[in-house]
Amino acid sequence: MGKIYVLREPRRGDRAWNIYALREAAWLKRWFQGVYYSPRLKRLLAVFKPTPGTHVNMLVFEEMGESVLSDAYRMECPRGCNRCCVFRSGAFILENELRRLPVEVQERIRSQPSELVRTPGGPVRVYRLDTGPMGRCIFFDVEEGRCMLEDYGKHAKPIVCLLTYCTVFATRGGRLYLKRGYRVLRDGRVEMRYEEVDRDTWNRMVARMGSLWSSYRKTFRRAGAGAVKREAKA
Numbered sequence: 001m002g003k004i005y006v007l008r009e010p011r012r013g014d015r016a017w018n019i020y021a022l023r024e025a026a027w028l029k030r031w032f033q034g035v036y037y038s039p040r041l042k043r044l045l046a047v048f049k050p051t052p053g054t055h056v057n058m059l060v061f062e063e064m065g066e067s068v069l070s071d072a073y074r075m076e077c078p079r080g081c082n083r084c085c086v087f088r089s090g091a092f093i094l095e096n097e098l099r100r101l102p103v104e105v106q107e108r109i110r111s112q113p114s115e116l117v118r119t120p121g122g123p124v125r126v127y128r129l130d131t132g133p134m135g136r137c138i139f140f141d142v143e144e145g146r147c148m149l150e151d152y153g154k155h156a157k158p159i160v161c162l163l164t165y166c167t168v169f170a171t172r173g174g175r176l177y178l179k180r181g182y183r184v185l186r187d188g189r190v191e192m193r194y195e196e197v198d199r200d201t202w203n204r205m206v207a208r209m210g211s212l213w214s215s216y217r218k219t220f221r222r223a224g225a226g227a228v229k230r231e232a233k234a
């Protein structure tokens with residue numbers, strides 16, 4: 001088995017450092033493999049597997065053997081939930097993530113409120129994307145229930161969106177799991193308990209979690225489908 005690079009855990013209360021770590025991770029986005037929960041380490045692992053010779057900033061990454069993933073659950077974000085995009089999304093994108101996006105998308109992002117964060121690796125401009133009604137992300141297509149940035153490739157989404165999971169849904173060895181509980185250990189690590197479920201149970205949970213988006217969409221339809229479409233294209 002080969003080696004993987006795992007993003008070090010965020011530093012509590014140190015936003016400048018965390019933005020710096022995200023910027024470094026964003027450079028390696030195309031080698032992002034997913035977020036896993038290791039029951040052995042009792043830790044979430046944001047896993048990257050860059051091709052040999054790629055520069056990896058070891059201040060923000062740590063190297064591990066791939067075998068650490070052998071019993072790990074892969075975090076999933078099933079289509080139809082959309083909770084993280086539709087309401088108080090808190091979504092943002094970093095300057096170095098814009099270069100691979102089409103010019104018109106870059107322009108749209110650059111017109112959003114932004115902030116220059118002074119990080120240990122230099123200033124990083126952070127653009128807010130959560131400026132839609134009720135904190136909805138501007139790239140969330142309310143009608144279709146999807147991220148419009150997906151049109152530009154699977155790694156076009158902001159790194160923060162690729163790395164952030166509710167941890168409710170997981171897969172392992174082709175099987176489906178739902179989180180049934182967790183407990184915080186004395187050292188701060190979190191022990192999560194997953195239970196294997198069938199497809200119907202999984203789908204019911206997706207529908208339950210997605211009810212927020214369904215209500216939101218109903219409200220928008222009432223407000224006028226045309227308005228929704230205009231806003232999506234603005």
Ligand code: SF4
Nearest residue numbers: 077081082083084166
């Ligand atoms: S709540 Fe979970 S499943 Fe829903 S959009 Fe967020 S990460 Fe995905």
Ligand code: SF4
Nearest residue numbers: 085091137140147161
């Ligand atoms: S960029 Fe995409 S994935 Fe991220 S919050 Fe916006 S719609 Fe959701």
